[in-house]
Amino acid sequence: METIIEYVIVGGPQHGLTCRHPLPSLPAEAIAIASGDGELCRAAARRHTRELATRMLLLHPRATGEQIRTMLAA
DSSP states (O other), rough: OEEEEEEEEEEEETTTTTTEOOSSSOOOOEEEOOOOOOEEEEEEEEEETTTEEEEEEEETTTTOOHHHHHHHHH
C-alpha cells in the first residue's frame, strides 16, 4: 500500500491550502513547495497517522506566529 503525504501551507497567498501526494523518497526537511508568490514553503512540523499518511505543515517565510499556532492546533 502506498504511503501518502498530506500537507497544509501556513502563511502566504495559499494559507490553509491542503494537498495530498504520494510520499517522495526524500527526507522531510528536503520537501519544499513554491507558493503563488514564488517563495518556498518548507517543512516545519510532521505527524504520522494511522491511515498510512504523513501530515506536514509547510511554512511560508512570511507566516505569522498566529497562523502557525492556529495550524498546529488544528
